[in-house]
Amino acid sequence: MTGTERAGRRIDTSKPHPARVYDWFLGGKDNYPVDEQLGEQITALDPGAPRTARANRWxxxxxxxxxxxxxxxxxxxxxxxxxxxxxxxxQIAQSTAPDARIVYVDNDPIVLAHAEALLRGTPEGATEYLQADAREPLTILQQASRVLDFDRPVALSLIALLHFIPDADGAHELVSTLVDALAPGSCLVLSAMTADLEPEKVERGIAAYAAGGVTLVARTHAEVSSIFKGLEPTDPGIVSVSDWHPELAEGESPLGDGPISLYGGVAFKP
Structure with a gap:
């Protein structure tokens, strides 16, 4: 599943990549000058962008x-x-449930290059990495079934993913295809960018990403909520990620004051 390709040879460092820009926001080292340049441009327009990345991780x-x-x-x-x-x-799941089974999916060669870090799980559980495009949900489901039992509940995690996929490119369809394959009792964990809370900053950020060749889509609360159609959200519903169950944090909040332009929620399949 992890493959043996020499990912480093296939990493395009001539243009920024969202995963590497996100890594730069988080203070990581797995990014290139072109990613840092875009990150600095976005931060100049919206100084809260790194804070938003930390909030999403939190x-x-x-x-x-x-x-x-x-x-x-x-x-x-x-x-x-x-x-x-x-x-x-x-690491979070297996610290509570050592038998937890996790399949990670991404199509970025640099993620593949670092996949070994994603595979250091507990001997009781399983951690695997699948190199695949989110726009190919049937392929993902087929290959993930080698590790996951889709007759039992699965948590489908789409964290900060859908704002890179416009509705015209099938964002709703890929979610519905994935959710339809899940057993009752499964859930969708999702965060997505919005311009509801800080419209001017978010629009400037979208423009900066676009100048770097990356398309972003901001969705309203109603649009994000529609992605959860047919599912039952847990309290407090679809809210800014900073307001979603902060009592479940371990350690001090990294956020400070001010809005976070990401909606998040967890909803269960009846």
Missing amino acids: FMQRATRLVVRQAGIRQFLDIGTGIPTAPNLH
């Missing part, structure tokens, strides 16, 4: 804890994984 950690501890789910399908940044999803 949401993932809290959502994983809720899914494992309160819902008892032991299987995760994480699509749009990004460059490994500790603590990773499997």
Whole structure:
């Protein structure tokens, strides 16, 4: 599943990549000058951009804890994984449930190059990495079934993914295809960018990404909520990620004051 390709030879460093820019926002080292340049341009327009990236990571950690501890789910399908940044999803899940099984999915060669860090899980559980495009959900489901039992509940994690996929490119269809394959009791964990809270800053950020060749889509609360159609959101519903179950955090909040332009939520399949 992880492949043996020499990913480094296939990494395009001539243009920025969202995963590497995100890594730069988080203070990581797995990015290139072109990514740093775009990150600096975005931060000049929106000084809160790195804080938003940290907030998104913080949401993932809290959502994983809720899914494992309160819902008892032991299987995760994480699509749009990004460059490994500790603590990773499997570390959080397996710290509570050592038998948890996680499949990571991404199509960025640099993520493949660092996939080994995603595979250091517990001997009781399983962690695997699948090189695939999010726009090919049937391929993902077929290959992930080697590790995950889709007759049992699975947490489908789409963290900061869909704002890179416009509706015209099938964002809703790929989510519905994935959710339809899940057993009752499964859940969707999702965060997505919005311009509802800070419209001017977000629009400037979108323009900066576009200048770097990356398309971003900001969705309204109603549009993000529609992605959860047919599912039952857990309290407090679809809210800014900073407001979603902050009591589940371990350690001090990295956020400070001010809005976070990401909606997040966890919703269960009846």
